[in-house]
Amino acid sequence: MRRTAHQPNHTAIPALVLFWLLVPLTPLLLWVVASRWSGTARLPQDFGLRGWQEALDAGMLTALVRSALLGLAVALIATPLGVLAGRALGWRLLRRPALPSIVLLAPVVLAPFAVAMGLDVVILRLRVPGEVAVVLVLSVFALPYTTFTMRATYLALDPALEEQARVLGASSRQARRRVTLPAATTGLVTATGLAFLVGWSDYAVTLLIGGGQIVTAPMLIGSSAAGSGNDSLTSTLALSASLPPLVALAVFTYAASRRRTAAHS
Amino acid sequence: MTAALKLLAITHRHPGAEHPTLTEVDLEVQDGQMVAVLGPSGSGKTTLLRVAAGLEPAESGDVLLDGTSVLGVPPERRDLTVMFQKPHLFPHLSVLDNVAFADRLRGRSRSQSRAAAQRYLDLVHLGDLARRRPRQLSGGQEQRVALARALAASRRVMLLDEPFSALDTGLRTSMHQLLAELRAALDPTIVIVTHDLDEAGLADRVAVLVEGRIEQFDTIQALYTKPSTLAVARLVGAFNELPGTVESGVHHSRLGAFAVPPTAHVAGRAILLARKERLALVPPETTAALTGRVVQVRQSGPHRDVVVELDRARGDDRTRVEVEARLGTTLRPGDRTGVLLPGSGELWIVPEPGVSATPPPPARVSDSAPRVHATVTDASVATRSTKG
Numbered sequence: 037m038r039r040t041a042h043q044p045n046h047t048a049i050p051a052l053v054l055f056w057l058l059v060p061l062t063p064l065l066l067w068v069v070a071s072r073w074s075g076t077a078r079l080p081q082d083f084g085l086r087g088w089q090e091a092l093d094a095g096m097l098t099a100l101v102r103s104a105l106l107g108l109a110v111a112l113i114a115t116p117l118g119v120l121a122g123r124a125l126g127w128r129l130l131r132r133p134a135l136p137s138i139v140l141l142a143p144v145v146l147a148p149f150a151v152a153m154g155l156d157v158v159i160l161r162l163r164v165p166g167e168v169a170v171v172l173v174l175s176v177f178a179l180p181y182t183t184f185t186m187r188a189t190y191l192a193l194d195p196a197l198e199e200q201a202r203v204l205g206a207s208s209r210q211a212r213r214r215v216t217l218p219a220a221t222t223g224l225v226t227a228t229g230l231a232f233l234v235g236w237s238d239y240a241v242t243l244l245i246g247g248g249q250i251v252t253a254p255m256l257i258g259s260s261a262a263g264s265g266n267d268s269l270t271s272t273l274a275l276s277a278s279l280p281p282l283v284a285l286a287v288f289t290y291a292a293s294r295r296r297t298a299a300h301s
Numbered sequence: 302m303t304a305a306l307k308l309l310a311i312t313h314r315h316p317g318a319e320h321p322t323l324t325e326v327d328l329e330v331q332d333g334q335m336v337a338v339l340g341p342s343g344s345g346k347t348t349l350l351r352v353a354a355g356l357e358p359a360e361s362g363d364v365l366l367d368g369t370s371v372l373g374v375p376p377e378r379r380d381l382t383v384m385f386q387k388p389h390l391f392p393h394l395s396v397l398d399n400v401a402f403a404d405r406l407r408g409r410s411r412s413q414s415r416a417a418a419q420r421y422l423d424l425v426h427l428g429d430l431a432r433r434r435p436r437q438l439s440g441g442q443e444q445r446v447a448l449a450r451a452l453a454a455s456r457r458v459m460l461l462d463e464p465f466s467a468l469d470t471g472l473r474t475s476m477h478q479l480l481a482e483l484r485a486a487l488d489p490t491i492v493i494v495t496h497d498l499d500e501a502g503l504a505d506r507v508a509v510l511v512e513g514r515i516e517q518f519d520t521i522q523a524l525y526t527k528p529s530t531l532a533v534a535r536l537v538g539a540f541n542e543l544p545g546t547v548e549s550g551v552h553h554s555r556l557g558a559f560a561v562p563p564t565a566h567v568a569g570r571a572i573l574l575a576r577k578e579r580l581a582l583v584p585p586e587t588t589a590a591l592t593g594r595v596v597q598v599r600q601s602g603p604h605r606d607v608v609v610e611l612d613r614a615r616g617d618d619r620t621r622v623e624v625e626a627r628l629g630t631t632l633r634p635g636d637r638t639g640v641l642l643p644g645s646g647e648l649w650i651v652p653e654p655g656v657s658a659t660p661p662p663p664a665r666v667s668d669s670a671p672r673v674h675a676t677v678t679d680a681s682v683a684t685r686s687t688k689g
Contacts, residue, residue, distance in 0.1 A: 200389035202376045203354055204454050205406040210377075214406075218393040 067271030087268035110235030118182020126190025189223025311362035337504035388447035390435035403454035590639030
């Protein structure tokens with residue numbers, strides 16, 4: 037009896053969450069296959085792939101590749117730094133961890149526009165190329181996410197694992213590479229994913245520091261949403277930018293669940 | 302013969318600590334020998350092991366493996382391995398790959414390493430669990446895998462840091478049996494750190510470490526019968542202590558005069574030790590028995606400990622002795638009983654703390670010397686037990 041009484045909650049809550057996530061996406065999903073949808077109609081009057089053609093013409097593929105490269109570059113910088121900082125904070129290797137924690141959190145706490153504007157001035161004076169500057173600034177923004185994800189990961193890992201590896205014959209580098217880093221894989225993938233998303237989805241920093249010269253997917257979406265009035269194009273661009281991370285998340289979740297199942301079998 | 306492992310005058314001090322954790326500690330372990338380092342919590346046992354393994358630096362002294370100093374050598378290049386109190390299995394590796402870890406580091410192929418690892422897993426009776434992940438194992442199984450991994454590392458010396466202390470009694474006993482089996486099969490050189498006397502009893506010799514100093518290095522039987530100091534006696538437990546003075550080979554106390562065992566080289570202020578199982582409860586009217594009243598009866602494993610307050614106690618002093626009685630004893634608190642002390646062959650004597658042992662005195666009273674019971678005034682006999 038108790039089991040059946042509790043059963044609805046197990047399905048109702050996830051269903052409600054899914055509904056809450058999907059409702060805002062519904063018009064988007066309809067717009068990407070609509071050729072004509074007037075404001076008063078409940079559903080599109082004409083269906084077609086006009087939006088996709090216009091998105092391709094607007095340079096959607098190049099923008100997506102540029103966003104991916106930006107996300108990758110940010111992940112490549114912010115993840116190793118996050119691993120180092122997270123290890124130091126998680127394993128309490130610092131005597132006074134409060135100050136580094138505050139400094140690392142600052143980019144999240146401060147308004148991105150203010151930070152970007154401030155850094156823009158510095159970067160202009162230092163004559164750093166725009167692409168490099170955007171990557172560097174976004175890496176700073178990604179660092180809190182990677183650091184605190186890795187901090188939580190290292191908190192759950194016993195530092196004595198490295199000592200154990202060493203007394204079995206591993207150098208300190210081998211102990212990190214063969215034991216603690218692989219043991220921290222889940223956290224590492226999460227941190228990399230978050231850093232990638234900071235680069236992939238950024239608009240403000242790319243606009244302000246890139247000076248409009250670096251056209252990424254969010255830049256294309258922003259300009260379409262702000263000026264074109266073409267909802268079909270905007271929706272197609274938005275969906276195109278959302279799909280790759282969603283697919284990556286689905287693959288990661290599936291792989292993680294497979295690992296768990298294999299471990300319990 | 303060169304010792305497999307030799308610690309020479311090791312002194313260690315934790316950063317900022319006023320007193321050293323280890324003071325001039327010497328320890329020698331021969332090839333194929335098992336040595337236990339026994340001590341209470343905080344005595345420096347684990348630190349000693351960590352210094353030997355190279356995980357902690359020594360302030361002074363030397364660590365020799367097969368006669369060669371390894372003091373500046375990092376842990377991974379010392380020919381020894383450590384099994385810690387926690388199994389520390391690598392969570393991302395299967396049980397088999399955990400055991401194969403050291404071989405893989407040595408550059409052996411995956412298949413060779415796994416084949417060797419499987420043999421060690423079979424030795425610890427876990428061959429069937431090779432493909433499992435560490436989180437799928439019980440505490441006892443984890444420790445068996447950790448033991449197999451340490452053995453598979455094939456190092457000159459294995460250091461075991463209280464490896465079974467987190468296990469329940471049954472599992473600990475089975476691990477002790479397993480260790481005995483492995484010793485018979487592989488003859489490894491082992492140093493085991495423990496606070497458990499039963500575990501120390503597995504070793505060929507036991508080093509008793511108290512407050513960073515080795516108090517005695519002997520067989521477990523010697524610790525039970527001939528502790529070198531009061532600290533060792535108290536660590537071993539179950540001794541009745543009788544303070545007094547040794548003169549001409551006789552210990553004089555308020556309970557009487559007792560011949561000092563010939564092998565005990567003590568003079569001056571000294572404490573006579575009598576194990577509680579060597580004392581006997583007899584009817585109060587028995588000749589030569591001390592008489593008193595039972596004040597406490599405690600269950601202690603398969604025995605009962607009877608605490609008797611002797612009649613001769615006077616004033617504020619409470620002269621009590623603890624006697625190990627059989628389970629069937631019907632004595633209850635308040636009952637009157639007699640207590641027979643053993644002959645000098647079953648007594649032992651240690652100097653009072655702060656008084657050093659001295660060479661044997663020229664004149665000695667033989668073991669068969671008659672006991673003279675003096676009038677008891679304020680002598681106190683205390684029993685200490687650290688094992689619980």
